[in-house]
Amino acid sequence: MGTLRILRVYEEPEPDEYRVLVDRLWPRGIKKDRIDVWLKEAAPSTGVRNAFGHQPEHFAAFVADYRAELEHNPAVAEIRSLAGEHGKVVLLYSAKDHRQNQAAVLLDFLNGVETKLD
Numbered sequence: 001m002g003t004l005r006i007l008r009v010y011e012e013p014e015p016d017e018y019r020v021l022v023d024r025l026w027p028r029g030i031k032k033d034r035i036d037v038w039l040k041e042a043a044p045s046t047g048v049r050n051a052f053g054h055q056p057e058h059f060a061a062f063v064a065d066y067r068a069e070l071e072h073n074p075a076v077a078e079i080r081s082l083a084g085e086h087g088k089v090v091l092l093y094s095a096k097d098h099r100q101n102q103a104a105v106l107l108d109f110l111n112g113v114e115t116k117l118d
Contacts, residue, residue, distance in 0.1 A: 002087040004079075004110055006103040009034070009092040018086035020079065022103050024049060027094035035092065037082070042075035042091075044102050059100045063115045066102060070109045079110060 009027045013019055019036045021027075024043035043049070044066045052062035070076055083089045093103035099116075108115040 002083040002085075002089060004083055004089050004091060004107060006091045006093060006107050008096075008098065009094050013090045013092075014088065017088045017090040018082060019090055019092055020082060021092045022079075022106060023092075023094050025094075030094075039075055039078060042073065042079060042106060045069060049102070054095060054097065054100070056100060060117050063105050063117065066105050067109055067115075070106065076110065079106075 007013055009021060009023075009030055019034065020042075021035045021038045021040075022042045024040045024046065026038070044052075044062070048062065048065045048069060051065070052058050079089070079091070091103045091107060093101050095101035095103075098104075105115050
């Protein structure tokens with residue numbers, strides 16, 4: 001598998017990175033040519049996303065719920081396949097918080113590590 005990292009969709013990726021948007025909703029002001037593939041199936045379900053609401057006090061529950069969803073999500077295998085095909089993949093997200101967002105949880109899940117809750 002190639003390398004994976006996360007980046008806010010409004011930041012500039014490296015020129016050789018394959019850009020995968022992992023948000024369920026399209027981010028405001030982003031043109032389609034800035035994204036190689038939109039894998040909204042990798043995002044948390046609407047219920048899990050809304051329960052989190054980007055509130056720090058709900059992050060631990062969000063991590064547990066989203067990781068449970070990822071256990072059976074075929075999009076995980078698709079991301080791993082893309083990483084194998086393209087070498088460098090950047091998972092793009094639109095949340096303002098660089099640590100407490102679904103892309104950070106997804107990256108930890110793909111790397112087989114626990115997400116830090118602090």
